[in-house]
Amino acid sequence: VADLAINGGEAFVSGRWLPLNVEITDGRISALSRDLISASRTIDAGGLKVIPGVIDSHTHFRAPAHPDKEDFASGTAAAAAGGVTTIAEMPMADVATTTVARFEERRRLLEKDAVVDFAMIAGAGVEGLGELAGMARAGALCFKSFLRPSYPGREANFGGLCVTNDREVFATASAVKETGLIWSVHAENHDIVEYLEDQLAGTKSGVELFLDARPELVEVEPVSKVALLAEYLGVPVHVVHVTSVRAADIIAHARVRGVPISGEVCLPHLVLNTEDAIRLGGLGHLSPRVRDEDERIELWHAVERGTLTSICSDHASFSKDDVAKGWKSTGKPAAGGIAGTEHLLPLTADEAVRLGLGLGVAVEALTERPAKHFGLWPRKGNLLPGADADITLLDDSSQTTITGDAMRSKAKWTVFEGREVGVRVTTTLSRGRVVFDGAQVVGPVGGGNFVPGAGG
Numbered sequence: 001v002a003d004l005a006i007n008g009g010e011a012f013v014s015g016r017w018l019p020l021n022v023e024i025t026d027g028r029i030s031a032l033s034r035d036l037i038s039a040s041r042t043i044d045a046g047g048l049k050v051i052p053g054v055i056d057s058h059t060h061f062r063a064p065a066h067p068d069k070e071d072f073a074s075g076t077a078a079a080a081a082g083g084v085t086t087i088a089e090m091p092m093a094d095v096a097t098t099t100v101a102r103f104e105e106r107r108r109l110l111e112k113d114a115v116v117d118f119a120m121i122a123g124a125g126v127e128g129l130g131e132l133a134g135m136a137r138a139g140a141l142c143f144k145s146f147l148r149p150s151y152p153g154r155e156a157n158f159g160g161l162c163v164t165n166d167r168e169v170f171a172t173a174s175a176v177k178e179t180g181l182i183w184s185v186h187a188e189n190h191d192i193v194e195y196l197e198d199q200l201a202g203t204k205s206g207v208e209l210f211l212d213a214r215p216e217l218v219e220v221e222p223v224s225k226v227a228l229l230a231e232y233l234g235v236p237v238h239v240v241h242v243t244s245v246r247a248a249d250i251i252a253h254a255r256v257r258g259v260p261i262s263g264e265v266c267l268p269h270l271v272l273n274t275e276d277a278i279r280l281g282g283l284g285h286l287s288p289r290v291r292d293e294d295e296r297i298e299l300w301h302a303v304e305r306g307t308l309t310s311i312c313s314d315h316a317s318f319s320k321d322d323v324a325k326g327w328k329s330t331g332k333p334a335a336g337g338i339a340g341t342e343h344l345l346p347l348t349a350d351e352a353v354r355l356g357l358g359l360g361v362a363v364e365a366l367t368e369r370p371a372k373h374f375g376l377w378p379r380k381g382n383l384l385p386g387a388d389a390d391i392t393l394l395d396d397s398s399q400t401t402i403t404g405d406a407m408r409s410k411a412k413w414t415v416f417e418g419r420e421v422g423v424r425v426t427t428t429l430s431r432g433r434v435v436f437d438g439a440q441v442v443g444p445v446g447g448g449n450f451v452p453g454a455g456g
């Protein structure tokens, strides 16, 4: 007899919602059936949606660097509560993951603390190119580089990840190509940003200065560059957190010609716009910046068309002061994302419904597409027999309010405070075990498994 049955729900299978019951044996999906399934244990999913567990392919829990802000236990608990069953952790830590030894060290830390399964993204920078092959064999999901210098005050976090001139960019792209893995790039022309900040400093300040110093060109220029590298070197490029329609268009046109390039879009850019950033004041320093409303809608259409492969959180836990005043009060924005892994699924699912695109558009970009793109398919990202029983149950007929207080992330604050969402996670299963029961994260710390990339 099977271990577990999920009966009565509507399951998302191969892009369609079907009235299928799910049978689970030994941590894997063993059957789908229109008939009620009997098992040792049954979950009644009547009235609920049954989807593959979300793959959040872009998180910065940063452990062991800043335990006061986040660690792997709190970050992956937040993931579980958000219906995320696999995270991909970025290489930033106090010493970035740019060598095999550091990769293994961080893997051990994740194995000790992770509540859900985890993949690891390794860093690629000119000093550590000799380590790339070893990290690929150790199971790196892909390699990450920044085409900009470190954020002020955070040099230890970014050490070895920043490739800031064309010699370094070319060398790094060539070396990543040799590994056969994807090269994930943060594409931002920081020279233009700095020039514009200087020019505008007399007339603008605060978040308006921050926004105006980051026109579309700041992203479009380096995306064009990496698209050319993908074309001429054959290195598969993945552009992280695409914010602009023009950048998405460059990716789309290259893809049509068979160039190995893809892009992702992150939570803030799908649900916030320029007006929101101005309303948020200092807390609107989200990097990369969010853009105007028409761009936000176009990004959704690029997700719908598949130009932008996946949706992820770019989760990073900062204090309000870090965001408003800069890291260690440098006055310059600390960096990237928001502590969003917990809200990634509810917010993007809610927004996809609100925009009339349908829940499935968000679900596909959160599950199946990242699994296929990063080589985790068919083990992850689907409900077909044989797949890991990573399953999330959703109630899309109740309203809940997002609050910082309720967060499992140590951030305990969010730019989405008070926002009403019509999608709620009621259960998260990791390989057949309940890790979130709708109220509490019950999955054991250390229950998460390492999910190696294609070279591991």
Ligand SMILES: [Zn+2]
Pocket: 058, 060, 090, 314, 336, 337
């Ligand atoms: Zn990031």
